[in-house]
Every structure is written in C-alpha cells, then in structure tokens.
Amino acid sequence: MTPPYAVAPGCWRYAIACFAVALPTAILAPPLAAVALALGVGVLWFHRDPKRTPPESGILAPADGHISVIREEGDRLRVGTFMNVTDVHVNRAPMAGTVTEVDHRPGAYKPAFSKDSDRNERVVVDCGEYEVALIAGWFARRIHPYIEPGDELTRGQRIGHVSFGSRADVLLPAAYSREDLLVTDGEAVRAGETRLVETK
Template structure:
C-alpha cells in the first residue's frame, strides 16, 4: 500500500514511497536554512526535489504478445553474453533513468536472495561482484546489481508472489544495473537488442521466442 503523503498530489510525476523518506532530511534542512542562509536553503531544497525526481515511477504499457521478454529497466543495454547454457542481458541505469524495475515475464517468485559485494561502477566489467539482489522466477532470473553509489536495493516481491509481465518488482536508488538470465529456450537468434541499445522497463522487447 502506498504511503505517499498528501504533498504527492503537488508533484507532476508519481514517485516510489521510499523517495519521501530520503527527501525528508534535505527538505527539513532547507526549511531551517532558508531564513538564515537563503542560497544554502535553495540548494538543499533543490536536492530534496532531485531525490524525488530520481525516484519517479511512471506507468508503463507492456505490449500484448506471446513469447516475449521485456526489459527489466530503463537505460542502455551494457551486457549481452552467454552464461553457461543460457543468455544474460544487462541494462545499465544512468542517474537520469527511471530506477523502478519490472518483471520481464509473468511468473511466480521462487526466491529472493541478497548477496553482499563490492562497489564497482555498475558499467564496469567487475560489477558482477557488486552487492546484488536476485529474484528467481524459476524459468528466468532477474539480478539487480548495485553501483558504486547505490546502497539501497528494494525488492517489492516475496517468494510465492505471482507477477504479470511488466509489473513492478522493486526499485534501486542512485545508479545500478539490472540483468536478466533468460529462459533456457531463448537463443541468440531470439534476441531483439544489442549492446548500446536504449530500452524502457516493461515496454521494450529484449527477446522473442518463436
């Protein structure tokens, strides 16, 4: 259930609940500083608004088609590689991208695992060792990987939850990567994206099975 305050109606965009808690500290500091140090107060107010903007949560319209796999995140495809007998597609989320993650396919959550790790930049080849949360759907797996600045990965699903394709499954704060280990029957010929392509969570088709 949303905990967004009445003030949320004043924003021109919806945000995730966590945004209000993160924006509260600079907002209170801005209120204290404005009468005494207006430039500092304005800067802190801008920071609070920036935190809210970063955590915006727009609606998306998943395409209605069978056999498709959607992007789990907004951003740029930064990883396309074989991982054992399966393919892995990773999306790097820049600071200007929406950081709400969505289910690439419908399914039931089997497990949600948190793994501590390093803090390399999310676009770095070594970022696979970073802190991450894995959401295992059995048929495929979604991995949300923290970047050098991100320390808050917030899955919004639990084992046993059933999700639709394109449904929100969590968000991450301040830069990261979201990877999909694709179903075993998805081959390279089924891919619809390549490294460097821009994608949108819940809307861009990254693979399409025959």
C-alpha cells in the same frame, strides 16, 4: 485509479530530510536552503515512477537505460541494462512467473558499467524459468525489492528499485539464444515496454 506518474516507495524519506534542512535555513542561510530544496526535488525526480504499458507479447526489459551486457552463461543468455543517473530506476518483471526466491548477495560497489560490477552487491529474484538481478553500483547501495517468495508476477509489474544506481540483468529461459535477441549492445530500452526477445 493509478496515477500516470508517481514516485518509488520509500523515497520520500530522502526528500523530506532535504526539505527539513531547507525550512529552518531559509532565513539564516538562503543559499544553503536553496541547495537543500534542490536536492529534495532532485531525489523525487530520480525516484520517479511513470506508468508503463507492456506490449502484447515478448520478454521485456526490466529497467530503463542502455544494454550493457549480452553473454552466454552455460545454456542461458544474460542481458543486462545499465541505468544512468538520468534513467528511471523502478524495475519491472520481464515476464509472468512465480517468485521462488529473493536472495540478497553481498559484494563490491564497482561502477555498474564496468566488467568488475559482476562481483557487486545484488538482489536476485528467482522465478524458476528466469531470474532478474538488481545490482548496486559504486554510489548505489540501496536495493529495494517489492516482492517476496510465493508472489505471482505479471509482465511489466513493478518488482523493486535501486536508489541512486545502477544495473538490472535478466537471465533468460533456456529456450532463448543470442539469435533471438531484438536488442543490441548499447541500445536504449524502457522497463516494461521494450521487448528483449519475442515470446516463443
């Protein structure tokens, strides 16, 4: 049975490094040990991965956070979610599909809430009908996709996480426009549970 609450894959190496510092310094430098221990616990909390239950219909938000981007790109609509440091950073598939490409694109490290973040480093998951972009921020420089070309995705499936940051965008299918949106700029959303649009 899948536990209702876990941590993102790979995050233990960050936490263990902190705990490794805390153990030998516990006697010689207790304040330093306390800081290292707190950092280790903080890393695990930051990478928490709670269970989510998708609704029966709709294209879902890929990330926890607040809607920070709503814009047309040609005949497509992009919806971006800014992930604050307190948000869950495990990202999920907004809808079912087949992964055709997972493309790492180098770039800058501007704050993810700024307009300049459109030039940031990212990993774009192309599913043909739609795309999800996991975008690094000024501090977040570790994007961890869990999927690869050929994978069949289900709605709400975990597709990756961004360590210590930052933004996740969905380029919706061409059939959807701004008038179909169920969310507004600044609205809080939850990955795999909040509907961005109703399924047509």
